[in-house]
Amino acid sequence: MNLLTVENLHARYGRAEVLHGIDFQVPAGEVTVVLGANGAGKTTILRSICQMVRTSGCIRLDGRDITGMRTDRIARLGVAHVPQGRGTFGTLTVEENLRVGGFTTSAAITDRAVEHWYDFFPRLRERRNQQAGGLSGGEQQMLAIARALVAGPRLLLLDEPSLGLAPRITQEVFRALGRISQETETTILVVEQNAHLALEIGTSAVLVDAGRVVAQRPAAGLAHDESVRRAYLGY
Numbered sequence: 001m002n003l004l005t006v007e008n009l010h011a012r013y014g015r016a017e018v019l020h021g022i023d024f025q026v027p028a029g030e031v032t033v034v035l036g037a038n039g040a041g042k043t044t045i046l047r048s049i050c051q052m053v054r055t056s057g058c059i060r061l062d063g064r065d066i067t068g069m070r071t072d073r074i075a076r077l078g079v080a081h082v083p084q085g086r087g088t089f090g091t092l093t094v095e096e097n098l099r100v101g102g103f104t105t106s107a108a109i110t111d112r113a114v115e116h117w118y119d120f121f122p123r124l125r126e127r128r129n130q131q132a133g134g135l136s137g138g139e140q141q142m143l144a145i146a147r148a149l150v151a152g153p154r155l156l157l158l159d160e161p162s163l164g165l166a167p168r169i170t171q172e173v174f175r176a177l178g179r180i181s182q183e184t185e186t187t188i189l190v191v192e193q194n195a196h197l198a199l200e201i202g203t204s205a206v207l208v209d210a211g212r213v214v215a216q217r218p219a220a221g222l223a224h225d226e227s228v229r230r231a232y233l234g235y
């Protein structure tokens with residue numbers, strides 16, 4: 001079953017159309033990876049799902065048409081977005097950041113969720129009273145992910161979680177995402193340059209080129225496909 005289906009999606013910034021009628025599906029409970037060169041439109045795909053850019057076409061979440069809905073309503077329907085650059089609040093503490101993530105639910109549910117994600121990311125618990133701006137890049141990424149999960153989303157959108165992180169930390173982030181996918185019912189759609197790591201936890205990949213989806217393929221074996229490797233994986 002697909003949690004998200006995207007049909008004939010066009011997106012524009014002002015007069016410039018950057019997505020030219022794309023189709024893809026995000027199967028429920030799985031990790032789907034979006035791959036493509038710089039400027040291909042990957043970030044715009046995530047922003048379109050949250051209706052943060054002007055779109056036309058049809059985006060369905062669990063069968064319900066969310067095209068044209070307000071961004072906060074889409075969040076309340078269970079879509080959480082971790083943008084490129086993470087979007088944590090540097091002058092708020094770790095705990096305050098996590099509580100912001102609970103804005104769609106009650107205080108009691110937020111309390112339980114914050115404790116749950118502290119158990120999952122013990123380093124965040126250790127730093128609960130520190131300002132987020134003082135955390136390392138890896139910790140800030142974990143915080144951004146945990147904050148998104150506090151609301152208990154059905155769909156987690158992640159934009160380049162490895163950006164600016166050392167390889168060892170990137171591995172840690174992807175290990176955490178793999179566990180989140182296995183241990184919760186969260187469906188994940190992730191844009192990632194570090195395709196190798198993303199494909200290890202992904203079940204399918206959406207290949208994007210110049211605002212068009214070229215193909216959606218099973219992740220298994222993709223890293224060994226010569227033409228895909230050269231065009232999308234950069235090695």
Ligand SMILES: Nc1ncnc2c1ncn2[C@@H]1O[C@H](COP(=O)(O)OP(=O)(O)OP(=O)(O)O)[C@@H](O)[C@H]1O
Binds near residue numbers: 039042
């Ligand atoms: N706010 C904006 N205003 C105008 N054009 C934009 C804006 N944001 C992105 N674009 C353009 O839209 C196209 C797609 O950009 P997008 O950021 O979605 O690509 P991307 O695949 O995520 O690239 P990257 O890997 O560099 O983040 C690019 O040509 C970009 O220059």
